[in-house]
Amino acid sequence: MSNENKMAPAQLIKVLVGIIAFVVVVIYLLAKLATSGFDVNAEVMTKEAVAARLKPVGESVAGDPPGSRTGEGVYTALCVSCHGAGLAGSPKFGDNAAWAPRIGKGEAMLFTHAISGFNAMPARGGGADLTDDEVKRAVVYMVNKSGGKFAEPAAGADASAPAGAVAGLDPAVAGKKVYDAVCVACHATGVAGAPKFGDKAAWAPRLKPGLNEVLAIATKGLNAMPPKGGFTGPDDEFKAAVEYMVNAAK
Missing domain, CATH: 1.10.760.10 (Cytochrome c-like domain)
Incomplete structure (x- = not known):
């Protein structure tokens, strides 16, 4: 075999290194493409947040008697499913900037939206057995942890029935x-x-x-x-x- 057809060891090494580098780059780009758009927030994937999102709408959020549940308890059991990570356009818990314009509209407006439903959020956040004051306490809890200073309704002050209790109506x-x-x-x-x-x-x-x-x-x-x-x-x-x-x- 002539010397022209032979490849020097140095050249062979360069070719091999080039091939390996090319393969690595291709694998990296493919992996990047496959995972693009999947920016998963760790808070969204906590056991509590996942469990809350899997709860059926309208499920009781606690074993406490209706009317006595605290704002933190309602938030932890129900509201965290969206507000914990700011899903579906909801203001994220603790995000002062996101809550500021909403707080500026006043507590009456926030209470009305939370009780009656607003945009993607169903009435009472899906907690059909929550009383008005329990919903209000949950709102106050989130607001006061996000830059606001709302007064919380006293526990047991709401004598109204939960949304699901409609016996006796037409x-x-x-x-x-x-x-x-x-x-x-x-x-x-x-x-x-x-x-x-x-x-x-x-x-x-x-x-x-x-x-x-x-x-x-x-x-x-x-x-x-x-x-x-x-x-x-x-x-x-x-x-x-x-x-x-x-x-x-x-």
Whole structure:
């Protein structure tokens, strides 16, 4: 073999080093591409935050009697699921800059939004069994940890019933009340495949088996929907909510 066809050891080493460097760069770029967009905040992935996000909407946030739960207790059990990391546009707990413009609107406005629901947040943050004052205490707790100085309602001062307790009302009124407190979280916009409220086309195939079958499925839960949609109140109140949605889709 002629000398022209032979590669000097030094040249061979350079070629090998170049190939290795090229492979490393390619692997790095592929890894970068595969993980782009996945900037995971450690706070979002804490056991408490994950567990709170997995709780069904409307689940009781504590074993304490209604009306006696503290702001910190409600926040830890429920509100942290979004406010702990600032999900869905919610102001992050402890972020003074994010809370400042909201605090500037006054406590009455914040209380109203928290109780009635606002943007992506359902009424009472999804805690259907919370009384007005328990919701207010949770708001005050978050506000005062984020640069505000609101006065907290006294424990036990709220004699009003939780949002889920609507016994004695006309069924149509009771159904709307439960819907506004719990079901609206998914059915208002059709989240997770839920038929959107009032969407006749989406509800039509679901209504074919009849109301009793619809109620049975809703009570048991289906796909992403937990049993009774996460509602913890009496069965007759849940039935009223189902009938309210069904009637709106006929």
